[in-house]
Ligand SMILES: Nc1nc2c(c(=O)[nH]1)N[C@H]1C(S)=C(S)[C@@H](COP(=O)(O)O)O[C@H]1N2
C-alpha cells in the first residue's frame with residue numbers, strides 16, 4: 001500500500017513536472033510513453049523508498065543457540081550515587097522512572113508497573129565502538145508504549161535518557177531522535193538472558209536501540225525526557241561521549 005501511494009505521488013509529480021495534463025487516466029494508461037514513464041518511476045521509487053525506509057529496517061535477530069556465553073560489562077558497572085545503592089539493595093521497589101519534558105502527561109512509573117506492560121524480547125548483537133561484540137537476549141517495554149502513554153507535545157524531536165551513573169561527577173546521558181524512539185526494537189530492557197537485568201548491565205532499566213552502537217544504549221536510566229533540542233543538556237552534543245570525545249551522535253550500524 002505504501003508503495004502504491006508513493007508511486008502515485010511520484011508519478012503525479014513527474015507528470016506535472018513534464019507539463020502533461022492528467023485528464024483522461026484511461027487514455028494515459030494505454031499510451032506507450034506513459035507506460036515507460038510508469039516503469040521508470042517505479043525503479044526510482046524503489047530506490048527512494050530504500051533510502052527512506054533504511055532507518056526503519058529491523059536489526060538482525062539471532063537464535064538462542066547463537067547467544068554469547070559471556071556478555072562483557074562495559075563502562076560503568078555500578079553507579080556511585082548512594083541513592084542508587086539503596087534502591088539496588090531493596091530490589092528497586094521504591095524506584096521510579098520519570099517520563100517528562102514535552103509530554104502531555106508526565107509519568108512516574110514503578111518497575112512493577114513497567115514489567116506489567118506488554119514486553120518485547122529480542123536476541124541481538126551489541127557492537128561496542130571499542131571493538132567487541134556480544135549477542136544477548138533482551139526483554140523490556142517498547143519505548144513507544146511509554147511515549148504513547150505520556151503523549152508527545154508539539155515540538156517534540158528527541159528523547160533524552162538520563163542515567164544514575166557518572167564519570168568524575170558528570171552524569172552519563174544519551175539521546176535519540178523520534179525515528180529510533182518509535183522503532184519496534186527500541187526497548188527499555190528490564191530483563192537480560194531470561195533473568196532480571198543485572199546491575200552491571202544497567203539495572204533496573206537500560207535502553208536497547210539496536211540500530212546503533214553500544215554507547216547509545218544508556219544503562220541505569222532514571223528519566224526519559226522528551227525535548228525539542230539537545231542544546232540544553234550536558235555540553236549539547238546529545239550524549240556523554242559525544243560531548244567528551246566527539247563520538248558520533250548518530251552511531252548507525
Ligand atoms: N549509563 C551508562 N550507560 C552506558 C555506559 C556507561 O558507562 N554508563 N557505557 C556504554 C557503552 S560504551 C557500552 S558498550 C554499553 C555496555 O553495556 P554492557 O555493560 O551491558 O555490556 O553500555 C553503554 N551505556
Ligand SMILES: [Mo]
Nearest residue numbers: 128129214215
Ligand atoms: Mo561501548
